[in-house]
Amino acid sequence: MSASFPLTRRKAGRFWIILACLLCLGGAVGLVLNALSSTIVFFMAPSQVLAHPPAPAQTIRLGGMVVAGSLHTGRASDDTPEARFDVTDGQAAVTVQYRGILPDLFREGQSVVALGRYDGHGFTASEVLAKHDETYMPKEVADALQKSGRWDPRFGPPPNAADWNSMTVPRPDTPPGPGAAP
Amino acid sequence: MTLPAFWPPHWGFVLASYGLVITVLVVTVGSSLLRLHRATRRLALMQRLQQKAASRPAGQERD
Amino acid sequence: MLPSPSPSGRWANSPARFLHVTRPIALPCLSVGLAVLAAGLIWGLCFAPADWQQGETVRIMYLHVPMAWLASAGYVLLAACGLLSLVWRHPLAGVIALEAGPLGATAAALCLITGSLWGKPGWGTWWVWDARLTSMLVLFFLYLGHILTIRAFDDPVRGQRAAALLALAGVVDLPVIKFSVQWWNTLHQPDSITLTGAPTMAMSMFWPLLVCTAGFTLTGTALLLIRCRAALLERRAQALALRDVSP
Numbered sequence: 231m232s233a234s235f236p237l238t239r240r241k242a243g244r245f246w247i248i249l250a251c252l253l254c255l256g257g258a259v260g261l262v263l264n265a266l267s268s269t270i271v272f273f274m275a276p277s278q279v280l281a282h283p284p285a286p287a288q289t290i291r292l293g294g295m296v297v298a299g300s301l302h303t304g305r306a307s308d309d310t311p312e313a314r315f316d317v318t319d320g321q322a323a324v325t326v327q328y329r330g331i332l333p334d335l336f337r338e339g340q341s342v343v344a345l346g347r348y349d350g351h352g353f354t355a356s357e358v359l360a361k362h363d364e365t366y367m368p369k370e371v372a373d374a375l376q377k378s379g380r381w382d383p384r385f386g387p388p389p390n391a392a393d394w395n396s397m398t399v400p401r402p403d404t405p406p407g408p409g410a411a412p
Numbered sequence: 413m414t415l416p417a418f419w420p421p422h423w424g425f426v427l428a429s430y431g432l433v434i435t436v437l438v439v440t441v442g443s444s445l446l447r448l449h450r451a452t453r454r455l456a457l458m459q460r461l462q463q464k465a466a467s468r469p470a471g472q473e474r475d
Numbered sequence: 476m477l478p479s480p481s482p483s484g485r486w487a488n489s490p491a492r493f494l495h496v497t498r499p500i501a502l503p504c505l506s507v508g509l510a511v512l513a514a515g516l517i518w519g520l521c522f523a524p525a526d527w528q529q530g531e532t533v534r535i536m537y538l539h540v541p542m543a544w545l546a547s548a549g550y551v552l553l554a555a556c557g558l559l560s561l562v563w564r565h566p567l568a569g570v571i572a573l574e575a576g577p578l579g580a581t582a583a584a585l586c587l588i589t590g591s592l593w594g595k596p597g598w599g600t601w602w603v604w605d606a607r608l609t610s611m612l613v614l615f616f617l618y619l620g621h622i623l624t625i626r627a628f629d630d631p632v633r634g635q636r637a638a639a640l641l642a643l644a645g646v647v648d649l650p651v652i653k654f655s656v657q658w659w660n661t662l663h664q665p666d667s668i669t670l671t672g673a674p675t676m677a678m679s680m681f682w683p684l685l686v687c688t689a690g691f692t693l694t695g696t697a698l699l700l701i702r703c704r705a706a707l708l709e710r711r712a713q714a715l716a717l718r719d720v721s722p
Contacts, residue, residue: 241562241563244561244562251644272604272659272662334599337528340528357599359598360597361598362598363665364676366526367527368524368527369524369526372528
């Protein structure tokens with residue numbers, strides 16, 4: 231580097247000035263981001279909402295996993311779909327009411343982000359977004375994993391990708407193996 | 413748009429993204445190659461003119 | 476644009492050397508890149524499996540992820556060129572920065588658009604102002620600023636220096652993009668492929684993604700080489716034309 235890009239005194243001066251400017255800028259941005267981190271956060275977890283309840287008129291985003299078995303859907307008198315479900319972060323749960331069409335990826339055990347208001351008892355959502363996790367799994371593998379009985383998508387995230395092969399090997403007591411999956 | 417029954421849901425989003433990216437790619441590759449071709453031709457022309465001007469007696473004007 | 480003042484000193488003939496070295500590389504690189512890319516895209520579009528939750532929309536990933544990678548890598552290149560032209564006044568750095576800007580901006584725009592096309596069926600929204608999406612949008616605007624700045628001055632060298640400063644200052648956005656999904660709660664999912672951990676992605680999806688990324692990278696590099704060659708040849712022709720008319 232120093233052989234092909236020699237630093238004469240003037241060049242070294244320019245180099246260090248630029249480096250100092252970059253460090254200052256990086257530090258400033260870091261401090262700003264750190265100070266703003268509570269506003270940059272896209273959503274609040276249920277335990278945060280319960281610990282520091284927002285003003286009833288304030289619109290917040292609530293994020294967490296839909297509790298298995300908590301989803302109740304129905305239709306309002308004007309035929310719009312209604313849904314009620316619990317959102318949890320593992321420590322606390324908040325009940326969410328929503329009128330509207332849920333996104334395709336919405337299901338129990340899936341992470342969601344709901345936009346709405348918290349009145350101290352329940353959360354009334356005006357918008358529900360499905361949050362995807364970082365797992366990318368073919369349908370056949372998911373079916374095989376569920377069939378093998380070692381993972382239920384309603385109760386949490388999928389296992390490590392490295393374990394899929396060993397996990398889809400059928401147990402001796404489960405007759406139809408993963409090969410039977412379509 | 414009505415989709416054929418055998419199309420999986422959301423196939424339109426997939427086709428839209430592939431169509432967009434491939435179109436942009438074709439345009440970018442095409443325009444870059446065209447630009448290189450033109451630059452090469454123009455430089456060759458300039459070099460020929462230069463040689464002609466050098467071989468001609470001084471004082472003659474080009475164009 | 477006026478040709479830059481003839482460079483002097485250590486790298487006086489580096490444009491000529493660049494032209495000489497890249498002449499046999501540029502077009503083969505483009506052909507190989509396009510072939511790899513075609514294979515990867517067909518693999519991703521027709522043969523890779525559908526995701527158990529996202530269904531077919533997972534195929535958008537084979538475009539979205541390479542575009543995000545190219546946009547970030549292109550910005551690193553812009554910043555490196557900025558440093559080279561500010562500190563060492565390297566004559567090639569300005570040319571590469573001038574030509575890399577539009578390519579990187581295209582990649583960033585395609586990353587944002589394909590992401591939006593995934594977001595509608597996936598999340599249920601075209602756009603949210605979460606940290607990952609916003610910082611990527613900032614990168615796109617940094618590219619736009621660079622493209623405008625480097626062309627905004629009558630004296631190309633002054634434009635290069637101003638744009639180089641912008642490119643270097645914008646580097647702070649790259650770690651923000653990369654780590655936004657870890658530092659803050661975002662709607663965007665965390666990275667599936669990391670340098671340290673095992674990918675949380677099926678191998679049947681990982682391989683086509685890798686081939687697509689390689690294809691896009693090779694094609695992008697070839698396009699950059701081709702455009703830099705064209706720019707240098709244009710300058711050379713311009714210099715000859717000017718010499719021709721001047722007595």
